[in-house]
Amino acid sequence: MTSVANPRQSPRFVCRSYMAVALAPEPPLVDWIADIEQKIRDTGSFLVGPPVVLDLSSVKLSKSAIAHLVAQLEQRGVRVMGVENVDPSQMDAALPPLLRSTKRESADVSVPAPKARETQREKQQQVRETRSAPATLLLDKPVRSGQSIYFPDGDVTVLGSVGSGAELVAGGSIHVYGTLRGRAMAGSNGNARARIFCTKIEAELLAIDGHYLTADLMDMALRDRPVQAWLEGSALKISALD
Amino acid sequence: MAKVVVVTSGKGGVGKTTSTAALGAALAQHGQNVVVVDFDVGLRNLDLVMGAERRVVYDLINVTQGIAKLPQALIRDKRLERLALLPASQTRDKDALTEEGVSRVITSLKQMFDWVICDSPAGIERGATLAMRFADTAIIVTNPEVSSVRDSDRIIGILDAKTVKAERGERVDKHLLISRYDPARAARGEMLSIEDVLEILSTPLLGIIPESEEVLRASNLGSPVTFNNPSSAPARAYLDAARRLMGEEVEMTIPTEKQGFLGKLFGRRAA
Numbered sequence: 001m002t003s004v005a006n007p008r009q010s011p012r013f014v015c016r017s018y019m020a021v022a023l024a025p026e027p028p029l030v031d032w033i034a035d036i037e038q039k040i041r042d043t044g045s046f047l048v049g050p051p052v053v054l055d056l057s058s059v060k061l062s063k064s065a066i067a068h069l070v071a072q073l074e075q076r077g078v079r080v081m082g083v084e085n086v087d088p089s090q091m092d093a094a095l096p097p098l099l100r101s102t103k104r105e106s107a108d109v110s111v112p113a114p115k116a117r118e119t120q121r122e123k124q125q126q127v128r129e130t131r132s133a134p135a136t137l138l139l140d141k142p143v144r145s146g147q148s149i150y151f152p153d154g155d156v157t158v159l160g161s162v163g164s165g166a167e168l169v170a171g172g173s174i175h176v177y178g179t180l181r182g183r184a185m186a187g188s189n190g191n192a193r194a195r196i197f198c199t200k201i202e203a204e205l206l207a208i209d210g211h212y213l214t215a216d217l218m219d220m221a222l223r224d225r226p227v228q229a230w231l232e233g234s235a236l237k238i239s240a241l242d
Numbered sequence: 243m244a245k246v247v248v249v250t251s252g253k254g255g256v257g258k259t260t261s262t263a264a265l266g267a268a269l270a271q272h273g274q275n276v277v278v279v280d281f282d283v284g285l286r287n288l289d290l291v292m293g294a295e296r297r298v299v300y301d302l303i304n305v306t307q308g309i310a311k312l313p314q315a316l317i318r319d320k321r322l323e324r325l326a327l328l329p330a331s332q333t334r335d336k337d338a339l340t341e342e343g344v345s346r347v348i349t350s351l352k353q354m355f356d357w358v359i360c361d362s363p364a365g366i367e368r369g370a371t372l373a374m375r376f377a378d379t380a381i382i383v384t385n386p387e388v389s390s391v392r393d394s395d396r397i398i399g400i401l402d403a404k405t406v407k408a409e410r411g412e413r414v415d416k417h418l419l420i421s422r423y424d425p426a427r428a429a430r431g432e433m434l435s436i437e438d439v440l441e442i443l444s445t446p447l448l449g450i451i452p453e454s455e456e457v458l459r460a461s462n463l464g465s466p467v468t469f470n471n472p473s474s475a476p477a478r479a480y481l482d483a484a485r486r487l488m489g490e491e492v493e494m495t496i497p498t499e500k501q502g503f504l505g506k507l508f509g510r511r512a513a
Binding site: 141142143144145146147160161163164165166179181 | 366392393395396398399400402441442444
């Protein structure tokens with residue numbers, strides 16, 4: 001059994017996911033903004049204050065149109081923290097960052113009933129909430145050098161080897177039924193209980209919840225054997241499985 | 243229906259151009275109509291290896307730009323009548339290639355030949371991705387050493403992402419061609435073994451070409467090695483590889499220094 005705690009580690013990097021309200025503007029924009037204003041008057045705190053993401057899949061907006069929309073919403077107290085489903089060429093540094101949603105599913109959330117009247121148009125508004133559910137990503141081909149697999153929603157299982165220079169990033173655990181030669185980073189969302197398993201270890205780097213271990217600090221006796229890695233406190237431990 | 247083959251590697255200097263010429267000549271010697279296309283715009287070598295450097299008038303870029311017609315640019319081999327070459331430009335660079343232009347040229351070539359073999363440049367950028375874009379089959383040339391193997395792994399991943407076939411949900415048939423194999427160095431553990439390379443790359447083996455002075459000699463004479471000296475070890479290995487490419491079952495010969503020690507050498511592992 002081997003364990004290494006690296007006392008002078010560089011700053012931890014962790015991937016985190018947060019809940020945000022997603023609004024999907026629909027044309028005509030002027031009417032949509034008026035509806036949002038109406039909704040704020042009726043329900044208030046639901047949209048004013050919490051972080052909001054704009055889903056621009058239903059509209060085709062230029063860079064300046066996006067900036068204008070964001071400004072219009074900010075004026076009404078809606079704080080846009082990100083934008084999704086827009087061509088990266090339409091974005092620039094002055095706009096909120098472009099987000100990539102990895103979750104396909106979404107559930108409709110019932111909007112709190114307005115105290116005053118409800119207009120027809122309000123029914124067209126879609127407020128989506130991303131739900132986190134346990135999931136596994138199964139890859140049945142080897143992961144080639146240079147490929148980057150990012151799956152924050154759960155475990156990643158690979159039926160094959162992971163090439164040198166490839167990386168796996170999982171919110172849950174990582175299972176490699178083959179030789180792990182690249183980088184494996186489990187528990188990327190802050191899950192310290194995630195583990196890494198592989199049938200043969202030649203990894204360049206292992207990390208769980210931001211605590212990492214590079215190849216040169218791994219016990220040579222474990223090379224080429226099936227191993228599991230887990231976190232004890234802030235120390236990444238590896239032991240043989242056979 | 244013509245087959246489009248890309249000869250690629252990721253790493254430079256492993257034997258792509260040599261293999262393109264050798265396999266092209268071998269297929270032509272078997273009666274197939276073959277065109278070899280040089281995609282290394284700006285650093286062309288296929289014309290030298292084929293011995294056609296003094297007959298280049300028009301090139302791939304001229305054809306994609308509509309300056310010349312395809313038959314004007316194609317150079318027929320003087321020794322093998324079924325073999326032709328479409329050279330690259332030496333004065334331009336890879337940015338002059340356009341996807342639509344390449345697509346048109348490949349489509350026309352498919353109607354004229356049985357095999358369209360594309361000699362890819364090294365790297366993973368535009369030149370290499372355009373060379374592989376329209377391929378049905380890929381031959382990944384690898385030297386049995388760590389940098390070449392890792393680069394080949396990378397290029398295999400890119401073959402499954404940036405080709406038209408991959409984008410359609412189909413798979414490009416991939417074959418591994420191990421070149422510059424030195425049995426003495428493999429036995430001493432100075433080079434990766436065949437099994438190590440196959441284990442890392444998980445791709446079917448097309449052939450093992452031994453390191454040989456014959457290759458350099460043929461290259462300087464401007465003659466593909468399979469044509470220049472067909473009884474030499476690399477030529478025989480390329481001829482076998484060409485037969486496998488055509489679908490024949492040919493037993494794999496591991497190059498050896500001495501005769502009759504095949505089994506022992508195959509069993510040895512890198513130290």
